[in-house]
Amino acid sequence: MIDATPIVRLSGLRLDRGSRTILDGIDLEVPRGSVVAVLGPSGCGKSTLLSALTGELEPAAGSVEVLGAPLPRGKRALLERRKSIGVLLQGNGLLTDLTAAENVALPLRAHTRLPDPVIRRLVEMKLHAVGLRAAADLYPRELSGGMARRVALARALALDPPLMLYDEPLTGLDPIASGVIMSLIARLNASLGLTSIIVSHHVHETLPVADRALVIANGRIAFSGTPQQLQASDDPLIRQFLDGEPDGPIPFDTAARAMEAA
Template identity: 85%
Template sequence: MTAVAPIVQLAGLRLDRGGRTVLEGIDLVVPRGSITAVLGPSGSGKSTLLAALTGELAPAAGTVEVLGAPLPRSQRALLERRKGIGVLLQGNGLLTDLTAAENIALPLRAHTRLPPPVIRRLVGMKLHAVGLRTAADLYPRELSGGMARRVALARALALDPPLMLYDEPLTGLDPIAAGVIMSLIARLNASLGLTSLIVSHHVRETLPVADRALVIANGRIVFSGTPDALQASPDPLLRQFLRGEPDGPIAFDAAARTEAA
């Protein structure tokens, strides 16, 4: 039987931005069907890593394989590959002059030739999947923060991508809305057979739904393993991050951080 390739595989990856190296020596294998939490302090390069996975940022060194093959170099082929990658942005990215249903329909109208009745049915199914079927005709300004995040999630799922990337999905949400989003991510990952990478600095909310955890700090991966192993680690750097301590191996120097992650 032929082995199934990992959905994401990085080897010797170095990522540069603004003339400086943000991440270096990154080796990562993400199994299909898993939920991987990518944790780390702000500015550590977590969002830069996501940019490499979507092809937005080309590696300075090393290789990036997504969906079983290296990311293509041509723009047309890269856009085709991106159809298999759903991305939930920090700011939702909803168009304010379109309803929730119209926002979710955008990818379907742009990338398929499906007739309008089929698109309407698919949009209804996506809204139902995130528990917002009755919000189809509401505009973004009429949605709460948690509702807007779920509409953005439904839009990210519109083309049924096998890989989902979540960039700080809990930003700006109250504790209840954050709990709803994390529960929804876990349920959708299981029911739809997805693979998910969750970039976050919300450790307490993210680790319970994750199968695997990475911690990025000081330009490298400083931990890779299970959430239980992370929480049990005696490593001073990891203890500082998990406990939110201001002093330790992770320096707090806001002026030196030019990449928000």
């Protein structure tokens, strides 16, 4: 159920990488319980936006509020806040010498003092939630791409964060695995009462699970509305992105995009 109280609020946000401004004038409110798709071409600043939400990148201007308060600047306070933010990394980030269960247990062992039997039970629950309880003793090299992504999702959920950030969750997955992941994200968001922000350039796979869609292009939010409004838009910039046209308001500049930490 969507709550009007924002879990994320960005005001007048400007984000720089070195001397280059990546995003500017970003205003955004994300209601609790919603699934928000942040779309845009590669190198437009989507992952930079996530870096601001986790406190990895400090704003050059403006403010970032997450979970009802500004992100703290101190390392210890920021680490404490991050426990309430789950992040599914683009490359999974699984440790290859640990089993699936051991990977999921990492946040619990690092951030809690729970006894081993409790941790093992929680790990079983998280793996069961993503449909991989039977894969607990498998190593990452023994998992398919879709299975590895689901293990990484179980690990991101280990501390029961109310806010989930997904950085290109479909990268490297085939259409079937992509459908499984997106369906799982939607189901977990509803059943666990999460709020999810999905950064992606996979428009057609992401929009069906989203309550709201943003398109980032040319350093700004070019569109904000429902998925239906996005698909009906006749804005040339939006149509270029949705239809995959090489020529239009969004320049294809590989040199500039290479500078973006995607």
